[in-house]
Amino acid sequence: MKFTLDLGSRTWRVSWERAAGEVARGGARGGGSPRLSSPRPSLRGSGLPLALALPLCLSGSRDAQALTDRGGPSPRRPGARQPAGQRTMEQTYGEVNQLGGVFVNGRPLPNAIRLRIVELAQLGIRPCDISRQLRVSHGCVSKILARYNETGSILPGAIGGSKPRVTTPNVVKHIRDYKQGDPGIFAWEIRDRLLADGVCDKYNVPSVSSISRILRNKIGSLAQPGPFEASKQAPPQPALPYNHIYQYPYPSPVSPTGTKMGSHPGVSGSTGHVSIPRSWPSAHSVSNILGIRTFMEQTGALAGSEGTAYSHKMEDWASVNRTTFPATQAVNGLEKPALEADIKYPQSAASLSGVGSFVPACTYPASNQHGVYSASGGAYLAPGPPWPPAQGHPLAPSGASVAMHSGELAAAMTFKHPSREAADQKRPSPGTKASGALGSFQGLPIPASTA
DNA sequence: TCCGTTACGGTTGAC
DNA sequence: TAGTCAACCGTAACG
Numbered sequence: 001m002k003f004t005l006d007l008g009s010r011t012w013r014v015s016w017e018r019a020a021g022e023v024a025r026g027g028a029r030g031g032g033s034p035r036l037s038s039p040r041p042s043l044r045g046s047g048l049p050l051a052l053a054l055p056l057c058l059s060g061s062r063d064a065q066a067l068t069d070r071g072g073p074s075p076r077r078p079g080a081r082q083p084a085g086q087r088t089m090e091q092t093y094g095e096v097n098q099l100g101g102v103f104v105n106g107r108p109l110p111n112a113i114r115l116r117i118v119e120l121a122q123l124g125i126r127p128c129d130i131s132r133q134l135r136v137s138h139g140c141v142s143k144i145l146a147r148y149n150e151t152g153s154i155l156p157g158a159i160g161g162s163k164p165r166v167t168t169p170n171v172v173k174h175i176r177d178y179k180q181g182d183p184g185i186f187a188w189e190i191r192d193r194l195l196a197d198g199v200c201d202k203y204n205v206p207s208v209s210s211i212s213r214i215l216r217n218k219i220g221s222l223a224q225p226g227p228f229e230a231s232k233q234a235p236p237q238p239a240l241p242y243n244h245i246y247q248y249p250y251p252s253p254v255s256p257t258g259t260k261m262g263s264h265p266g267v268s269g270s271t272g273h274v275s276i277p278r279s280w281p282s283a284h285s286v287s288n289i290l291g292i293r294t295f296m297e298q299t300g301a302l303a304g305s306e307g308t309a310y311s312h313k314m315e316d317w318a319s320v321n322r323t324t325f326p327a328t329q330a331v332n333g334l335e336k337p338a339l340e341a342d343i344k345y346p347q348s349a350a351s352l353s354g355v356g357s358f359v360p361a362c363t364y365p366a367s368n369q370h371g372v373y374s375a376s377g378g379a380y381l382a383p384g385p386p387w388p389p390a391q392g393h394p395l396a397p398s399g400a401s402v403a404m405h406s407g408e409l410a411a412a413m414t415f416k417h418p419s420r421e422a423a424d425q426k427r428p429s430p431g432t433k434a435s436g437a438l439g440s441f442q443g444l445p446i447p448a449s450t451a
Numbered sequence: 452t453c454c455g456t457t458a459c460g461g462t463t464g465a466c
Numbered sequence: 467t468a469g470t471c472a473a474c475c476g477t478a479a480c481g
Contacts, residue, residue, distance in 0.1 A: 097477060106461035106475050128453055137477050142455060159474040160463025455481090462475070 101135025108156035109136060109144070117144050118154050166204045167214055174199045175206075175214050187211040 094102035103109065113134055120130045127145060131138035148154050171194065178190045185193075187208045194200040206214070 095477090103476060104462085105477080106463080108462095108475055126453080138454065139456080139478070140476050143476080146455085157474050158463095161465045161473070457478100457480080459477085459479105460475100461477105463473085464471100465473100466469100466471080 097135065097137055099132060099135040099137070101137075103136075108159070109140065111154060114144050114154040114156070117141055118148050121145050121148075166200065166206045167210055171199060171206060172214055175211060179215060187215065190215075 094104050096102055108114075113136060116134055117130050117136065120133065121127065121141075125133070127141045128138055130136070131141045134141075144154065174194060174197070175190055178185055178193055182189075188211075190211050191205055191208055194205050200206070
């Protein structure tokens with residue numbers, strides 16, 4: 001069943017399948033391959049009453065009771081995916097998982113939720129409780145926490161695109177030079193020299209096979225590189241060593257060249273996607289992301305004009321893509337994005353926060369957040385503790401940007417396990433962030449409504 | 452009951 | 467411009 005939700009200016013089509021107590025369909029589950037055993041009941045062990053399992057955008061409404069049809073968009077059903085054209089007409093829609101949370105298949109959870117997951121984990125809340133609390137699958141919670149523990153970042157990886165080429169013209173030129181200087185040089189020697197000469201580093205040095213291919217295809221007979229060889233030269237491309245891209249993980253979405261930037265309808269020029277690097281090498285380190293503005297802050301900054309300047313399309317979420325990896329040359333990868341974030345999302349200093357330590361860049365324009373999770377906007381997002389406390393809370397700049405349903409807040413608190421608290425405080429934090437500001441959960445202003 | 456793992460369908464963007 | 471590819475995503479279920 002396709003369920004249409006009108007959430008303010010957005011219309012949502014929400015599939016509702018199992019949260020109402022349906023049994024997962026065998027062979028049609030959202031996750032794994034069909035397995036032989038019988039499906040488990042949904043909400044297994046969730047401990048959530050059905051009403052809680054309903055997304056907030058639905059809960060309490062009689063519509064929620066009607067959302068039992070299976071015909072809605074779902075990853076396993078035809079119609080789960082709309083043609084792009086249709087999406088643009090109808091915008092897009094979320095789906096509802098077994099816990100009642102809204103998600104968009106294939107798209108990362110909003111950073112707010114990711115941040116919340118980490119926050120709650122640092123508060124000692126068990127992943128299973130976080131899962132229920134935020135209505136995110138436990139696998140996702142597990143993944144996000146694991147990633148955070150590993151990389152220090154809550155950010156999703158870069159989606160789409162392809163690995164930047166390492167055989168830039170500059171590299172080819174050097175290879176040619178090496179070969180010309182020593183026709184008997186081996187590919188592995190060239191590789192070593194590329195490293196030794198600083199032409200490449202370990203992250204972007206071509207493989208031996210690549211070098212061999214270059215020698216064979218691009219350089220060929222060095223003595224007479226005919227026009228054919230010349231014509232086979234790689235097209236001019238920015239000398240953007242792979243490592244340069246990923247070394248500075250949070251480049252500005254504004255391309256230095258101004259070309260091909262993710263731009264969205266209604267979004268002024270540069271807002272589209274903020275590039276987050278793929279992890280080759282991992283760029284999710286805390287040190288790389290500290291000081292970067294967050295979408296949360298931007299959300300706060302935009303709160304006043306929300307819904308006007310930014311597209312409501314869900315596609316406009318911050319997709320964390322490679323696409324807009326700009327050449328962050330010559331600019332500190334940490335600072336430049338922040339500076340440009342200022343440009344993009346003017347905001348008062350008061351709205352700055354330390355959540356940047358988790359969310360390096362604005363990947364989720366505010367309106368998108370609302371667009372996708374808004375109903376749930378409140379549903380999902382509970383204001384977290386000031387993080388770091390001294391810098392004010394990233395999620396609640398002036399209490400305006402990230403709203404939270406009061407019921408959720410209460411629920412959030414109920415998931416706190418006091419008995420674990422002491423032990424958890426001893427637990428090394430994945431990052432350097434101070435937790436323990438639990439009281440600030442309740443100290444934050446809670447907007448009455450998120451709609 | 453919890454949670455790590457994994458298949459799956461989906462999205463994305465470079466090529 | 468459309469198709470392909472390979473990365474990522476979150477879900478759901480297994481174990």
